[in-house]
Amino acid sequence: AQKVTQAQTEISVVEKEDVTLDCVYETRDTTYYLFWYKQPPSGELVFLIRRNSFDEQNEISGRYSWNFQKSTSSFNFTITASQVVDSAVYFCALSGKTNAGKSTFGDGTTLTVKP
Amino acid sequence: ETGVTQSPTHLIKTRGQQVTLRCSSQSGHNTVSWYQQALGQGPQFIFQYYREEENGRGNFPPRFSGLQFPNYSSELNVNALELDDSALYLCASRGDRNTDTQYFGPGTRLTVL
Numbered sequence: 482a483q484k485v486t487q488a489q490t491e492i493s494v495v496e497k498e499d500v501t502l503d504c505v506y507e508t509r510d511t512t513y514y515l516f517w518y519k520q521p522p523s524g525e526l527v528f529l530i531r532r533n534s535f536d537e538q539n540e541i542s543g544r545y546s547w548n549f550q551k552s553t554s555s556f557n558f559t560i561t562a563s564q565v566v567d568s569a570v571y572f573c574a575l576s577g578k579t580n581a582g583k584s585t586f587g588d589g590t591t592l593t594v595k596p
Numbered sequence: 597e598t599g600v601t602q603s604p605t606h607l608i609k610t611r612g613q614q615v616t617l618r619c620s621s622q623s624g625h626n627t628v629s630w631y632q633q634a635l636g637q638g639p640q641f642i643f644q645y646y647r648e649e650e651n652g653r654g655n656f657p658p659r660f661s662g663l664q665f666p667n668y669s670s671e672l673n674v675n676a677l678e679l680d681d682s683a684l685y686l687c688a689s690r691g692d693r694n695t696d697t698q699y700f701g702p703g704t705r706l707t708v709l
Contacts, residue, residue: 485638516697518700522704523597523702524684524703524705525700525701525702525703526639526700527700528598528636528697528698528699528700531697551697572638572639574638582627582629582641582644582652582688582690582698583629583641583644583652583654584629584639584641584698585640585641586638586640586676587638588636588637589637590636
């Protein structure tokens with residue numbers, strides 16, 4: 482069985498602060514995919530990143546960066562110099578190699594960035 | 597914009613009724629998945645359709661059923677609605693059923709009274 486845990490239910494920061502969202506996962510698959518999605522109040526899930534289990538390189542995209550550590554089964558997401566527009570619910574998700582459409586999601590972290 | 601659309605945006609039904617939700621996938625995406633997202637929770641996988649056949653199902657009863665059509669549209673049908681069916685229903689499409697990233701639509705908010 483697969484499981485994704487986002488222990489931080491809510492985080493509140495002041496604009497320009499850095500913030501890290503934690504994600505810990507469990508899976509018996511040797512090959513799997515990890516995702517982060519952003520869900521603004523409108524409800525649509527916005528895809529941010531996909532990481533394959535065999536690629537442990539960290540990734541940076543603008544103010545966003547991701548740290549994948551297979552040894553600790555973690556895939557953490559950092560926003561540098563946060564902005565009010567970053568306020569949303571962020572979900573970490575996991576899927577196996579043979580059925581990438583059947584993703585297991587965490588319960589999300591609500592990020593509030595105050596001006 | 598993901599190219600995935602859903603209708604209607606909002607829907608109110610009463611317990612025991614039936615509902616049909618619709619999704620239009622990106623052109624060329626032959627795989628569609630449906631998710632139920634209850635308030636304050638992450639999406640939960642309902643089922644997936646690949647080339648018009650069910651191709652994987654989550655822990656949902658048979659009164660949740662679906663259809664996929666050749667024109668990249670799909671439906672989620674729920675019979676005998678229960679109060680706990682109130683949720684945001686999301687569809688997601690992708691091109692290859694095993695490897696591609698899936699892209700989500702804006703969802704349908706269903707309220708069961």
